Amino acid sequence: MTPKQIIGKIGLWFAVLVIVSPAILFFLWMLSLSLKFEVDNAAYPPVFIPEHFAWKNYADVLASNRFVTYFFNSLIVTGSAVLALMVGVPAGYGIARMAAHKSAIVILIARITPGLSYLIPLFLLFQWLGLLGTLVPQIIIHLVVTVPIVIWIMIGYFETTPLELEEAALIDGAGRWQVFRHVALPIAKPGIAVAFILAVIFSWNNFVFGIVLAGRETRTLPVAVYNMISFDQLSWGPLAAAALVVTLPVLLLTVFAQRQIVAGLTAGAVKGG
Known part of the structure; x- marks a missing residue:
């Protein structure tokens, strides 16, 4: 050297x-x-x-019934990332293969639009439907924000994957859905992993949707940490313990999936060269 x-x-x-x-x-x-x-x-x-x-700080946090309830609420809301993948991955594949650039621009606009822009009209809509205070509004608004993220990532990934394998499968008599399921999806696993992790991180950490759209029993973990802050007394030990408990699941997910994240983020650059 x-x-x-x-x-x-x-x-x-x-x-x-x-x-x-x-x-x-x-x-x-x-x-x-x-x-x-x-x-x-x-x-x-x-x-x-x-x-x-x-x-004792961790014991007090985990012993709180409200904290455990918020934890399961976060799991349910974050589970919407699976629905985002089910919608976003096929949509990204279709847009990439059809070269639908105008649709891609619309997805980009939806991607860069702040989530708060959707909050007020959806709040009024859910209030009119009588759904405020349930988990349904949070799941829907998280899908509104995470689906464009997934679609945009998958468009860029599918555009860099080779078409030769798909064309060979079509020549052999496979249908478009079979090509997508058996050829495109296995190749796109790193990109899907990146899209899923980003969607999970957004849903797990989001605070505003949980405090505005949720009720007393349907709030998520970031709101639980916020509720530990009071004007009378601020206990730093339990507050930091709660923050670490909230951070730990996403941190572990990122650590265990770091290889897929790196592969998904660098695939386009490698194949494009």
Whole structure:
């Protein structure tokens, strides 16, 4: 390895460290807050590693009936990502194969439009239908936002996949649906994984929809963390523990699926070259 390559690699790692270190620091500090008693959290100078760990913070969070209810609500709402895939993947394949550029532009507009733009009209609609306070409005509005995300990702992915295999299957007598199911889908697994993970992250972390459209018993986990903030007293330990519990599922999903994420994000660049 030449000195120039060594300097380049050192520079790359330094840049990665500068970009990633704030996020790592914030995560470690939140972990420290969740494991400390309030006396240690209010201490000056700050105590990063306490002498005694306050596991009670996690126990109090998990023992809350409302928190468990919100957890299952988040699971149900986030499960709409599967519906988004069922709609978005075939739509992305059809738009890519038909070269429907105008439809792609419409999807792009829907993709970049802020979700808050849909909130007020859908709120009035669900209020008129008497659905406010149930999980149905949240599932629908999450689909409204995540389906364009999935379609846009899959359009870009299907446009970079080779057509030779599909044409060979058509020559052998396969129908268009069979080609999509047995040829296109297996090739598009990395792209589907990326679209699914992005849809899950959006649905799991979204706060505004959960607090506006949901009722007392149908709110999601981000709202549960918000409810732990009060004007009278702010307990940093339980609040940080709740935030970590909310973050953990998405973090584990990203860690275990990182290979598929990298493959899906780089496939277009590799095949395009």
